[in-house]
Amino acid sequence: MKNKLPFIISGVAILIAVGVFFVSRSGRASDLISESMKSASPVRIYAQKAKETYLADKSKRHFEHYDLDHDQKVSQDEYLAGRRRSFKRLDKNQDGVLNFDEYAASAMNRFDQADHNHDGFLNMEDFAVIDNHKGQDEKGVEP
Incomplete structure (x- = not known):
């Protein structure tokens, strides 16, 4: 299991990155990030x-x-x-x-x-x- 941990963490990071990319492309990123943080x-x-x-x-x-x-x-x-x-x-x-x-x-x-x-x-x-x-x-x- 120890040997698989880096691959699991990498996989989760990739999934998160892909999810953020698609959410930002769909125009719903403003729903997730407040206007004050953007400005x-x-x-x-x-x-x-x-x-x-x-x-x-x-x-x-x-x-x-x-x-x-x-x-x-x-x-x-x-x-x-x-x-x-x-x-x-x-x-x-x-x-x-x-x-x-x-x-x-x-x-x-x-x-x-x-x-x-x-x-x-x-x-x-x-x-x-x-x-x-x-x-x-x-x-x-x-x-």
């Missing part, structure tokens, strides 16, 4: 704070790009000036009109910069580079 998860808290920090930083860079006189306010003139700068940056042939190729070139350039091994695909690390380059190359401005 207090350290991973969930960390992810939420990281998201909030990223969005705040991105918003700050975006705002600073438009706030030309650094008075912590963006006037209509400042806003339009920022949009004009973005338009001019995208209008490669300076004809006053954006065609699709000019508009898409910015996104393709970021993709190419992020695709380190040039295989035409982005892995998780490559994908993170897109946001970094976007903030540096465009100074936080989105078309």
Whole structure:
């Protein structure tokens, strides 16, 4: 019996894991785990704070790009000036009109910069580079 005990314990652990998996897939996991436990998860808290920090930083860079006189306010003139700068940056042939190729070139350039091994695909690390380059190359401005 002593020799079978590890197999029995392993079998029970597998059954429990399979049961938890199927319960969570069926949508009844919320019945088993209280809402307070879900919202207090350290991973969930960390992810939420990281998201909030990223969005705040991105918003700050975006705002600073438009706030030309650094008075912590963006006037209509400042806003339009920022949009004009973005338009001019995208209008490669300076004809006053954006065609699709000019508009898409910015996104393709970021993709190419992020695709380190040039295989035409982005892995998780490559994908993170897109946001970094976007903030540096465009100074936080989105078309």
